[in-house]
Amino acid sequence: MLTYDVQIWSIRTRKDRPKPFELRWRVGPRPHSKSYKLKAQADGRRSELMTALRNGQQFDEDSGLPADELDALNTPTWYEHAKAYALMKWPKVAAKHRASIAEALAVVTPAFVSSSRGMPDRALLREALYGWAFRATLTAETGVVSRADAETPPPDVAEALAWIAKHSLKVTEAAKPERMRAGLDALSLKMNGQPAADNTAARKRMVLSNAMRYAVERGTLATNPLLRIDWTPPARDDEVDFRYVPNPKQTAALISAVRQQGTRGAHLAPFFGCLYYAAMRPSEAAALRKADCHLPESGWGELILAGSRPEVGSGWTDDGASYEQRGLKRRARKATRPVPIPPVLTAMLRDHIEAFGTTEDGHLFRAARGGRVRSTEYCDLWDIAREQALTKEEEGSPLAAVPYSLRHAGVSLWINSGVDPVEVARRAGHSLTVLFRFYAKILRGGQSHANRLIDKGLSTDDEG
Known part of the structure; x- marks a missing residue:
């Protein structure tokens, strides 16, 4: 009292x-x-x-x-508070978001220490924080607890966590402007010191802000200190570099090269077709079921996308699986997204179902040993396809470096074909803001056509 x-x-x-x-x-x-x-x-x-x-x-x-x-x-230390925040969020968020929170906290926590003397190796410290301190596990006795408290870490991890616990600042000290700036600077850089992408820095900054809001909620702080910091992350160009997005001819050659790689290639060629012709995310293609497909014998078909199966480490899911079943990205859990598909993809999917059938639960694509098709599996096929379908110069460049390039190529094709940006965004599952940020170069390329249409309208008006 x-x-x-x-x-x-x-x-x-x-x-x-x-x-x-x-x-x-x-x-x-x-x-x-x-x-x-x-x-x-x-x-x-x-x-x-x-x-x-x-x-x-x-x-x-x-x-x-x-x-x-x-x-x-x-007042708790920042390390104690960050652990409490990660545990508070764990039951309420998706597995991928759990990993994202742990990643941001693991990056910023070493910035909130009283001294760097004796600091463990940066990579070891980050792994200890990411994989042990800010990752939770469920126990029958105490419920959700930090993995570092539920299991015995390896000696080097235990030493790293003991060091950070000893040298971590109080939350009130970490909230000071100079400390906040140091934390924000840490969030804006990669491990190699290069600037992180704008969206990555913004995502991590949001985690830090939410953790500070939690300190306000717990009565540790009076206000969120980030609201007083005038800070801008290093500039970064988020636009897609279209020099490395495959054109329709190159894309067709790449998918054909995948198909030629035996049974697995034939099975997964339509998977890559979905990424290009329907501009689907890999996690959406992995979740595609026969019931989602309207595939007439000729002409255009339609896919009713209803969910995704994003890959994430088994340590972040509730059931220990390496993926989770989710709704569409940034959509309500039961929202759907209808996507018309051209005859070429309609035929590919019809032939795929006839040749390979579906899994017991109706999914079109499966891993070689069953279960959700893994990124390591389809990326290996893609690497071989690049060797076979591209010239040596193209292969040595970032052209179509990853399968996700096909989604960029599909969206680019729609824009270049004159499809209204609103419809492009809807089919791709983007917001207009994201579409204009990532595809601004192509959208600007349509200005000449727009100017001609306006000229034509003005001329007609003058004649009247």
């Missing part, structure tokens, strides 16, 4: 004691004392208590401490 009823007495000397100088004071009805070896130490502490009293601070009856000192004593 806090009170203004405080009395501080003079220093008492007891020569027969190892610490002969005793400071005594009373808070409410409770007496308190502390002994020192040197009189100067006792006088210094008495001066601190007197200053707090003159400044109008209340004192705590149980501890005898001024309110400010009590708050500092009870």
Whole structure:
């Protein structure tokens, strides 16, 4: 209980004691004392208590401490708070979001330390934080707890976590502007010191902001300190580099090269077709079921996309699977997205179902040994296809470097074909903001056509 009823007495000397100088004071009805070896130490502490009293601070009856000192004593370290925040979020968010939170916290936590002396190797420290401190596990006794508290980490990980626990700043200290800036700078860089992508830095900054909001919710801070920081991440161009997006001829050659790689290639060629002709994300193609497909014998078909199966490490899911079943990205859980597909993809999917059937639960694509088709599997096929379908110069460049390039190529084809950007965004499952940010170069390329249409409209108006 806090009170203004405080009395501080003079220093008492007891020569027969190892610490002969005793400071005594009373808070409410409770007496308190502390002994020192040197009189100067006792006088210094008495001066601190007197200053707090003159400044109008209340004192705590149980501890005898001024309110400010009590708050500092009870304030958690940033490391303790970050662990608590990760545990609070764990039951309520998707597996991929759990990993994203852990990644951001693992990056910013080493910036909030009192000293860098004896700091463990950066890569080891980050892995210890990411994989142990900010990753949770479910136990029958205590529910969701930090993995570092539920299991015995390897010795080097345990040492790294012990170091960060010892040197981590109090949350109130980490909230100071200079510390916040250091944390934001850390979030904006990769491990090699190069600037991170704008969306990556923004995503990690949001995690830090939410963690600070949680400190406000817990009463540790009065306000979110990031609101007072005028900080802009390093500039980065997020637009797709269309020099390395395959054109329709190159794309057809790449998918054909995949098909020629035996049974697995023939099975997964339509998977790549979905990425290009329907501009699907790999996680959406992995979730595609026969029931989602309208495939007439000729002409255009349609896919009703209803979910995705994003890959994520088994340590981040509730059931230990390496992927999770999710709704469409940035959509309500049961939302769907109809995507018309051209005759070429319609025929590919019809032939695929006839040749390979589906899994027991109706999915079109499966891994070689069953289950969700893995990125390692289709990326291996893609690498071989690039060797076979591209020239040596093209193969040595970033052209179609990853299967996701096919999604960029599909969206680019739609824009270049004159499809309205609103419809392009809808089919691709983008917001217009994202579409214009990533595909601005192509959209700007349509200005000449737009100008001609406006000229034509003006001429018609003049003639009238």
